[in-house]
Amino acid sequence: MVVNLERLLSRRATIMKASEIRELLKLxxxxxxxxLAGGLPNPEAFPLEIIKKCIDKVLKEHAxxxxxxxxxxxxxxxxxxxxxxxxxxxxxxxxxxxxxxxxGAQQGLAxxxxxxxxxxxxxxxxxxxYLGAIQAFxxxxxxxxxxxMTDQGFDIEAxxxxxxxxxxxxxxPKFIYTxxxxxxxxxxxxxxxxxxxxxxxxSEYDMLIIEDDPYGELIFEGExxxxxxxMDKKGRVIYLSTFSKILAPGFRLGxxxxxxxxxxxxxxxxxxxxxCTNVFSQxxxxxxISGGYxxxxxxxxIAMYREKRDVMLEAIxxxxxxxxxxxxxxxxxxxxxxxxxSINTRAMFKKAVAKKVAYVVGDAFYPDASQANSMRxxxxxxxxxxxxxxxxxxxxxxxxxxxxxxxxxxxxxxxV
Amino acid sequence: MVVNLERLLSRRATIMKASEIRELLKLxxxxxxxxLAGGLPNPEAFPLEIIKKCIDKVLKEHAxxxxxxxxxxxxxxxxxxxxxxxxxxxxxxxxxxxxxxxxGAQQGLAxxxxxxxxxxxxxxxxxxxYLGAIQAFxxxxxxxxxxxMTDQGFDIEAxxxxxxxxxxxxxxPKFIYTxxxxxxxxxxxxxxxxxxxxxxxxSEYDMLIIEDDPYGELIFEGExxxxxxxMDKKGRVIYLSTFSKILAPGFRLGxxxxxxxxxxxxxxxxxxxxxCTNVFSQxxxxxxISGGYxxxxxxxxIAMYREKRDVMLEAIxxxxxxxxxxxxxxxxxxxxxxxxxSINTRAMFKKAVAKKVAYVVGDAFYPDASQANSMRxxxxxxxxxxxxxxxxxxxxxxxxxxxxxxxxxxxxxxxV
Numbered sequence: 124m125v126v127n128l129e130r131l132l133s134r135r136a137t138i139m140k141a142s143e144i145r146e147l148l149k150l151x152x153x154x155x156x157x158x159l160a161g162g163l164p165n166p167e168a169f170p171l172e173i174i175k176k177c178i179d180k181v182l183k184e185h186a187x188x189x190x191x192x193x194x195x196x197x198x199x200x201x202x203x204x205x206x207x208x209x210x211x212x213x214x215x216x217x218x219x220x221x222x223x224x225x226x227g228a229q230q231g232l233a234x235x236x237x238x239x240x241x242x243x244x245x246x247x248x249x250x251x252x253y254l255g256a257i258q259a260f261x262x263x264x265x266x267x268x269x270x271x272m273t274d275q276g277f278d279i280e281a282x283x284x285x286x287x288x289x290x291x292x293x294x295x296p297k298f299i300y301t302x303x304x305x306x307x308x309x310x311x312x313x314x315x316x317x318x319x320x321x322x323x324x325x326s327e328y329d330m331l332i333i334e335d336d337p338y339g340e341l342i343f344e345g346e347x348x349x350x351x352x353x354m355d356k357k358g359r360v361i362y363l364s365t366f367s368k369i370l371a372p373g374f375r376l377g378x379x380x381x382x383x384x385x386x387x388x389x390x391x392x393x394x395x396x397x398x399c400t401n402v403f404s405q406x407x408x409x410x411x412i413s414g415g416y417x418x419x420x421x422x423x424x425i426a427m428y429r430e431k432r433d434v435m436l437e438a439i440x441x442x443x444x445x446x447x448x449x450x451x452x453x454x455x456x457x458x459x460x461x462x463x464x465s466i467n468t469r470a471m472f473k474k475a476v477a478k479k480v481a482y483v484v485g486d487a488f489y490p491d492a493s494q495a496n497s498m499r500x501x502x503x504x505x506x507x508x509x510x511x512x513x514x515x516x517x518x519x520x521x522x523x524x525x526x527x528x529x530x531x532x533x534x535x536x537x538x539v
Numbered sequence: 540m541v542v543n544l545e546r547l548l549s550r551r552a553t554i555m556k557a558s559e560i561r562e563l564l565k566l567x568x569x570x571x572x573x574x575l576a577g578g579l580p581n582p583e584a585f586p587l588e589i590i591k592k593c594i595d596k597v598l599k600e601h602a603x604x605x606x607x608x609x610x611x612x613x614x615x616x617x618x619x620x621x622x623x624x625x626x627x628x629x630x631x632x633x634x635x636x637x638x639x640x641x642x643g644a645q646q647g648l649a650x651x652x653x654x655x656x657x658x659x660x661x662x663x664x665x666x667x668x669y670l671g672a673i674q675a676f677x678x679x680x681x682x683x684x685x686x687x688m689t690d691q692g693f694d695i696e697a698x699x700x701x702x703x704x705x706x707x708x709x710x711x712p713k714f715i716y717t718x719x720x721x722x723x724x725x726x727x728x729x730x731x732x733x734x735x736x737x738x739x740x741x742s743e744y745d746m747l748i749i750e751d752d753p754y755g756e757l758i759f760e761g762e763x764x765x766x767x768x769x770m771d772k773k774g775r776v777i778y779l780s781t782f783s784k785i786l787a788p789g790f791r792l793g794x795x796x797x798x799x800x801x802x803x804x805x806x807x808x809x810x811x812x813x814x815c816t817n818v819f820s821q822x823x824x825x826x827x828i829s830g831g832y833x834x835x836x837x838x839x840x841i842a843m844y845r846e847k848r849d850v851m852l853e854a855i856x857x858x859x860x861x862x863x864x865x866x867x868x869x870x871x872x873x874x875x876x877x878x879x880x881s882i883n884t885r886a887m888f889k890k891a892v893a894k895k896v897a898y899v900v901g902d903a904f905y906p907d908a909s910q911a912n913s914m915r916x917x918x919x920x921x922x923x924x925x926x927x928x929x930x931x932x933x934x935x936x937x938x939x940x941x942x943x944x945x946x947x948x949x950x951x952x953x954x955v
Contacts, residue, residue, distance in 0.1 A: 133653065169602075182587075192788045259811045373604075394671075398643055
């Protein structure tokens, strides 16, 4: 007889769920499919020739160190280079000891969960929000209090109201999780005023802020809005970012900026988790920054993605019915489309797949699975041709769905 | 005012501790120090020219895939190559779907903790044992039941007695953790009979077995003893290994072999933790195996480490007093030395460091910090010259300590 696992599993293992997007993406693997569903960088945005140069240099000058175990905190020259860059580009007053190198930003989220969440603890997130964060926090049996987003950022009134309601029942949320710039999935960016307000609320109720910033560098037009970490004088903000969108995700490199006290806790978590981050990749990333390649490459990626954003925007304007609402993202990798309330994008998904185009259903990004009429469209990965054709197909699907709704509505009317 | 973290920390974060070895190792960084304390592979064992060839091939043939996100389970060709090798070399009946690629074997330990340990749960480990495992399990607030080792393996009588005692109080340990081959720290290897007995006990009390096998390939003489995974027909054994000792630790690559049911749970844990393992390194490791380099290189590493074992052995015979007991490891990276009970190796450590030689105090490897008179000596990392000189210095320290003990003893005698 095979071992009966149920008896042996931890409680958290019984509640961990597969990412729904991951399951949906499996449906999008068939030939001829144009998938606007994924969240991948474009492979043409990987600076292959530069990476070859950096690898060459590492193998010539640091091979044996790059192949050996490294410190849990990360490679010091890389930590220092990131600290310098955070200072110069993000206005964050930090140095080497405020930086932890992680295996992607996702690992930073896992350390936040390990370090701050006991079973039953509550944290706050915007809705919609990045699913990987919710998954990481959910694995540690925490509860999410979801706060609606406005065009500006968090609905601050709803935020205060909900915190006060929680407080009255003895619940004190540990932190607020947010992707303030070019959010995944909405593409939205919080205004400076909204960021200040969020910090004020966090300060008032003594919570941490998790500022997840994977897309901040990918700004197509206008000025960067200061990071919340740059306004933080009290160690209240834990800032996360990644090389996945500005170098290559295959290297699995991210970083955390936080007070040394928090970094020390994360180092303990990392010791238990994987000892240290891939040392070879850390050396490559160091050469990438110190060789001045990063700044050059970011410009190229921006130019490529801006064009793709424009291609998708033009196609949306041309092929989507006027009932489809969207805001134009000025950075990042996603459009967020909201359809009339009568349309359920989950029900519509199969019809889209039948027409060989895929998206991510919007309610997947809502901790409470609300908002059934939205969808996320990725513009970074596909070719421009596929973006046009994909949006054309999707426009047809939406138009048919709208028509069917009206017909159904009339039929219901006739039946009454 | 800076944020007061104490209120916000999870319970597990308050009990996570820095690795003691890590703290001790900091003392061994001074110039002229010969450290036998670390557990590092020798950099000369890294197959640099082969790695360059593999990287070249990856960059030529698979660059864009190697730089993109990968699946959480790991690169299929690598999983398949590992499954084939597990079959051929370790007698394990497995295939691709039984394999998960991890960020080092340490990550496998973390997933075991996440998946099987609730706060207050009990698991069983040998004493002494690998500290990184204890740390990983401790972080999930589990309790360790430590069972003494004999020359053969677990003290099976003590194991049964303790399980029965626990059962009587309603405690049912989840798993037995063991490094059966060339154990870190003891260098010891469990006999075939001891492995069978351990599996029997695990079956009788319905526990899992965690078979941690980072050193199994590094066999200097004699025949390999079958892995417990090869005797497991019921999915009871979770097998872990790593590329750290047979390729290079800087790539942070390990793997788990377990039933698909368990692998699926670990995949969920990995999704939350870091999405996927470094894809570039996985491609390099695949080229390393499929190019036939691994088998060649393992022979070279064995030859190098066997010589180092012999150098250390000869030096121990020459320089250590007869009171120092040890067994000759026929594989792996460590000697384990036991001194007379009167000597506390922790007290002696500072004197050794003053003489510019370092080791790891034995009680660090005991979950209950017992056995104060032992030490772990690493022979893989140092040059042969340093091995001789280090053992010579350490022999002097031990002799002086023995002498001081006797003198103290006489003085005490005189005083009475």
